[in-house]
Amino acid sequence: MVFKNIICPVCGGSCDDVQVDLDTKNRTIDVQNACKMGNAKFQEVVSSHRILKPTIRENGKVKDVSWEEALEMSADILVNAKRPMFFLGSETSCEAQEVGLHIAEYLGAPADSNATICHGPTVMGIQESGMVGATAGQAKNRADMIVYWGVNALESMPRHMSKYGVFPRGYWTKRGRFDRTMVTADPRVTPTAVASDLHLQLNPSTDYELLSAMFTILNGKEPHPSVEEITGIPISVMKQTVEMMKEANFVAIYVGLGVSSSYGKHRNIEIALNFVKEMNNYTKCNIGALRGHCNVAGFNQLASYLYGYPFGLDFMKGYPRYNPGETTCVDLLREKDVDAAFIMSADLVNHIPADCAKYLADIPMICLDIAPCPSTTAADVVLPGVIDAMECDGTFYRLDNVPVYFEPFTDSPFPETKSNEDTLKQLFAKVKAKKEA
Amino acid sequence: MEALLNTGSTIDEGRLAKGGNKYSDDYTKECAVCWMCAEDYTALGCPGKVSVTSRDGKHTVAVYPKVTEAMRSGQVFIPRSIWANVVVEPDTFSTGSPRYKGSPVTVEPTNEEVLSAEDIVLKLYMGGE
Numbered sequence: 256m257v258f259k260n261i262i263c264p265v266c267g268g269s270c271d272d273v274q275v276d277l278d279t280k281n282r283t284i285d286v287q288n289a290c291k292m293g294n295a296k297f298q299e300v301v302s303s304h305r306i307l308k309p310t311i312r313e314n315g316k317v318k319d320v321s322w323e324e325a326l327e328m329s330a331d332i333l334v335n336a337k338r339p340m341f342f343l344g345s346e347t348s349c350e351a352q353e354v355g356l357h358i359a360e361y362l363g364a365p366a367d368s369n370a371t372i373c374h375g376p377t378v379m380g381i382q383e384s385g386m387v388g389a390t391a392g393q394a395k396n397r398a399d400m401i402v403y404w405g406v407n408a409l410e411s412m413p414r415h416m417s418k419y420g421v422f423p424r425g426y427w428t429k430r431g432r433f434d435r436t437m438v439t440a441d442p443r444v445t446p447t448a449v450a451s452d453l454h455l456q457l458n459p460s461t462d463y464e465l466l467s468a469m470f471t472i473l474n475g476k477e478p479h480p481s482v483e484e485i486t487g488i489p490i491s492v493m494k495q496t497v498e499m500m501k502e503a504n505f506v507a508i509y510v511g512l513g514v515s516s517s518y519g520k521h522r523n524i525e526i527a528l529n530f531v532k533e534m535n536n537y538t539k540c541n542i543g544a545l546r547g548h549c550n551v552a553g554f555n556q557l558a559s560y561l562y563g564y565p566f567g568l569d570f571m572k573g574y575p576r577y578n579p580g581e582t583t584c585v586d587l588l589r590e591k592d593v594d595a596a597f598i599m600s601a602d603l604v605n606h607i608p609a610d611c612a613k614y615l616a617d618i619p620m621i622c623l624d625i626a627p628c629p630s631t632t633a634a635d636v637v638l639p640g641v642i643d644a645m646e647c648d649g650t651f652y653r654l655d656n657v658p659v660y661f662e663p664f665t666d667s668p669f670p671e672t673k674s675n676e677d678t679l680k681q682l683f684a685k686v687k688a689k690k691e692a
Numbered sequence: 693m694e695a696l697l698n699t700g701s702t703i704d705e706g707r708l709a710k711g712g713n714k715y716s717d718d719y720t721k722e723c724a725v726c727w728m729c730a731e732d733y734t735a736l737g738c739p740g741k742v743s744v745t746s747r748d749g750k751h752t753v754a755v756y757p758k759v760t761e762a763m764r765s766g767q768v769f770i771p772r773s774i775w776a777n778v779v780v781e782p783d784t785f786s787t788g789s790p791r792y793k794g795s796p797v798t799v800e801p802t803n804e805e806v807l808s809a810e811d812i813v814l815k816l817y818m819g820g821e
Contacts, residue, residue, distance in 0.1 A: 585784055
């Protein structure tokens with residue numbers, strides 16, 4: 256059966272035009288319009304390696320158990336821990352994340368999400384400077400200059416250039432690519448850089464210096480000559496870039512982890528945001544983050560709405576606290592500041608530094624996921640995940656913080672649960688029962 | 693050789709990770725790879741495998757070298773994966789985000805075996821369990 260306008264649950268692009276032909280009899284799925292990553296994820300609905308049974312690790316051996324046993328053991332781990340950590344990953348709905356946040360609040364635990372190891376510093380930069388933003392549709396229809404700074408859009412969000420950024424024909428950009436100038440700032444010669452009109456191949460971790468020099472030029476001053484050697488970019492090219500931006504009608508800047516993960520972190524973002532504010536004295540200019548994980552923006556929105564902080568929350572004192580570097584998951588694990596972990600819809604062991612991953616593997620860990628991965632290998636309890644936007648409905652937030660409601664085209668393969676939200680609600684009930692017994 | 697480590701997405705890393713194939717040979721071939729320029733590769737003696745060691749010397753991971761014009765001398769790139777994160781520095785500069793880009797590392801020729809993602813978890817993180 257063919258289903259149209261399915262939302263893709265892979266990256267922050269949340270493409271809403273995916274067409275799926277699901278043959279339940281032969282267990283095949285044909286996917287149209289999705290990128291390589293999207294297509295791979297849709298194949299998970301019929302894949303042979305899908306996690307279909309809960310497991311627990313007992314005396315070093317992994318064994319299948321019933322849902323009831325797995326949930327009981329999960330609740331035991333969380334209730335008996337002095338300081339359990341919740342990592343509410345982004346490849347699931349806001350509705351599931353909300354239940355996870357409520358469990359963390361109930362237990363007085365820290366709660367974090369992929370933002371912390373992704374665009375967390377970007378969010379911190381926004382807190383410092385404020386942000387001149389726009390929806391992806393605004394950029395599509397108006398932007399005649401696109402800047403990808405520290406991001407390889409073609410490989411991290413493959414359809415961004417074709418759907419929102421560079422190639423689509425917009426209302427005021429009717430000739431698509433021909434109406435747009437494209438600039439990339441990246442130390443590597445990425446496919447995105449190759450596709451650009453201008454590639455600023457700056458030295459690694461010199462984003463702050465380059466942005467600062469361009470800010471100086473924008474203010475009509477001459478930057479210090481040493482900036483050429485530091486950044487690897489001639490001042491004449493910086494001037495040319497600033498001039499191109501000033502002459503454009505609408506500049507859309509997209510930043511990636513090249514800015515927020517390099518030396519300087521949130522300060523890189525802060526100066527980029529200030530540069531954008533200043534640029535608005537000359538032309539329309541906005542900035543946005545290319546969010547790599549599906550609903551990573553959703554956690555920021557949800558946590559901010561519910562508790563006032565976008566990530567790295569800690570409920571230990573009975574009220575939410577936020578102190579990146581102390582209450583964020585990598586720091587909690589590096590400092591061995593938690594004694595159990597609940598990981599949902601994210602392969603945390605794969606994505607954090609070795610010291611943190613090793614400690615995470617040492618402590619009791621519950622992992623909710625759909626396929627075997629380093630986190631499920633190291634977990635003490637594995638709960639099978641339901642695939643959002645394919646097997647259950649819910650809400651994602653797109654890269655530009657636009658909420659997108661998604662509906663499934665098939666059912667959850669588990670009679671015990673309808674969605675990850677449902678699984679977490681069952682877990683919460685058990686946690687409450689044990690805690691209040 | 694001292695170098696600055698950059699990590700990030702590649703399209704096939706994304707395809708294999710999102711498709712739940714992190715324990716496949718294809719994933720190891722795509723991600724257990726250290727990109728470098730020809731000049732640096734030649735300076736290392738054109739090895740079949742290289743070890744990448746973190747600045748504090750605590751962590752080392754063996755990967756395959758890949759020569760590419762995408763890199764400049766003194767810079768190496770490993771696709772975002774468990775191999776890269778073995779040597780990524782855990783300090784977050786009070787932001788929560790480790791130093792995925794710009795960690796200083798040492799790259800040397802090696803005869804060590806290139807471990808699969810599962811073996812890294814079992815041998816390095818779980819103590820050979």
